[in-house]
Amino acid sequence: MKKNTSTNPYNGESINSYNRDTQESLDIKLQSSLSVENQWQETSIKSRSKLLSKVSSLLVERKEVYGKLITQEMGKPIAQSISEIEKCAWACDFYATNAEDLLADELIETDASESFISYDPLGCILAVMPWNYPFWQVIRFAAPTLTAGNTVLLKHAANVSGCSKAIEQLFLDAGYPEGCFQSIIAGHEEIERLIANDHVKAVTLTGSEKAGKSIAKLAGEHLKKSVLELGGNNACIIWEDADLETHLDTMVMARMQNTGQSCIAAKRFIVCEDIYDTFMEQFIAKVKDLKSGDPMKDDTYIGVMAREDLAETLQQQINDSIAMGAKNVLGNERSGAYFSPTIITEVTPDMPIFKEETFGPVAAIIKAKDRAETLALATDSRFGLGSMLFTQDIDAAYSVISNIPDGAFFVNDMVKSDPRLPFGGTKASGYGRELSREGILEFVNKKTVYINK
Numbered sequence: 340m341k342k343n344t345s346t347n348p349y350n351g352e353s354i355n356s357y358n359r360d361t362q363e364s365l366d367i368k369l370q371s372s373l374s375v376e377n378q379w380q381e382t383s384i385k386s387r388s389k390l391l392s393k394v395s396s397l398l399v400e401r402k403e404v405y406g407k408l409i410t411q412e413m414g415k416p417i418a419q420s421i422s423e424i425e426k427c428a429w430a431c432d433f434y435a436t437n438a439e440d441l442l443a444d445e446l447i448e449t450d451a452s453e454s455f456i457s458y459d460p461l462g463c464i465l466a467v468m469p470w471n472y473p474f475w476q477v478i479r480f481a482a483p484t485l486t487a488g489n490t491v492l493l494k495h496a497a498n499v500s501g502c503s504k505a506i507e508q509l510f511l512d513a514g515y516p517e518g519c520f521q522s523i524i525a526g527h528e529e530i531e532r533l534i535a536n537d538h539v540k541a542v543t544l545t546g547s548e549k550a551g552k553s554i555a556k557l558a559g560e561h562l563k564k565s566v567l568e569l570g571g572n573n574a575c576i577i578w579e580d581a582d583l584e585t586h587l588d589t590m591v592m593a594r595m596q597n598t599g600q601s602c603i604a605a606k607r608f609i610v611c612e613d614i615y616d617t618f619m620e621q622f623i624a625k626v627k628d629l630k631s632g633d634p635m636k637d638d639t640y641i642g643v644m645a646r647e648d649l650a651e652t653l654q655q656q657i658n659d660s661i662a663m664g665a666k667n668v669l670g671n672e673r674s675g676a677y678f679s680p681t682i683i684t685e686v687t688p689d690m691p692i693f694k695e696e697t698f699g700p701v702a703a704i705i706k707a708k709d710r711a712e713t714l715a716l717a718t719d720s721r722f723g724l725g726s727m728l729f730t731q732d733i734d735a736a737y738s739v740i741s742n743i744p745d746g747a748f749f750v751n752d753m754v755k756s757d758p759r760l761p762f763g764g765t766k767a768s769g770y771g772r773e774l775s776r777e778g779i780l781e782f783v784n785k786k787t788v789y790i791n792k
């Protein structure tokens with residue numbers, strides 16, 4: 340029997356191994372999802388919301404246990420793992436409180452005696468999820484999707500199979516009926532078969548551009564809806580009047596959170612030349628101060644990357660950029676899966692660390708002559724997840740909103756997700772939205788009802 344093995348990237352120890360699903364076991368899971376479908380759809384939104392509140396309390400109760408599991412499987416520093424679980428509880432609370440309103444019939448006045456939109460569940464939704472926020476990425480999709488009356492099959496990244504199983508158990512412990520939320524341990528072939536299966540109605544993926552294209556193609560072949568949340572290459576634009584004293588910590592966190600392994604991290608710092616030297620001096624000092632170490636220790640901020648090969652890829656992108664003229668001012672040291680916080684300057688648009696997504700603790704710094712050039716450089720990207728701008732000139736910030744072609748634009752803050760706001764990208768960062776009202780309406784049939792009495 341094929342197995343997925345979870346290995347701690349910090350010390351190389353094997354944590355556990357998990358049997359891969361076979362064709363037979365997947366058929367049983369599909370059958371289980373099919374059997375519960377009607378009952379689940381007929382359960383009121385209020386009752387489904389109550390179950391979600393229970394998930395939230397269990398998350399809070401078990402945050403240390405789940406946090407430890409995340410840290411063991413993918414190397415995230417423990418304090419950040421626990422925050423991840425708290426954020427999951429927040430998203431569950433948000434939907435538990437608001438789902439009834441968000442899914443209520445929407446009356447529209449027309450020539451009919453009565454016309455409205457009703458939001459009906461689609462059925463079984465397949466989710467393909469990544470390892471970087473192993474609980475959050477799943478919960479932010481599953482909380483609204485289940486509460487809308489769908490069932491879920493989760494195919495998680497192989498290195499976080501323990502988290503995948505723990506999330507399945509969490510829903511069962513909260514009282515969800517068997518078959519509502521199931522974890523599958525599978526590879527690409529099984530995903531292909533599941534997308535082709537009539538019972539699976541739609542698919543969502545958070546992951547790489549390559550994986551997104553492959554899932555979108557399969558979903559398209561079978562005329563199934565897909566939502567894709569892919570990579571990002573967010574610009575952090577720093578105008579000459581930015582308040583560094585107030586925002587420098589945020590700028591550092593924007594890049595170094597989760598050891599740099601976040602789609603919405605600030606990857607390219609585009610800095611007006613009038614503030615460049617001051618910014619660099621303070622930014623380097625702050626990044627030097629970040630504490631690297633054992634991810635299980637409370638005061639560690641930079642852990643290890645989730646796998647050694649990811650650290651190698653990052654190093655290659657940096658070294659190729661250095662060979663093209665970029666300057667290494669800090670870090671760029673690797674040891675196994677550890678990559679030291681790194682700052683690279685004199686980065687130009689033709690270099691890998693400008694053009695490609697860098698998934699690790701490296702800040703690419705670009706000096707711009709003025710505000711107009713910062714915007715031109717920021718929008719010179721195939722990706723469109725988000726941009727952030729630091730300035731005290733709020734009128735000017737409003738005036739450039741329409742110049743930013745991304746899914747998010749944050750002024751004087753880092754791009755971050757919030758259950759109350761939509762989250763998603765444009766261009767090579769994918770399509771569709773998670774969270775907020777937009778997220779819960781992704782996997783529903785928006786049915787027009789037209790009644791003449």
Ligand SMILES: O=CCCCC(=O)O
Nearest residue numbers: 471601602603755756
């Ligand atoms: O890779 C994407 C990370 C999203 C993290 C977040 O929602 O905060």
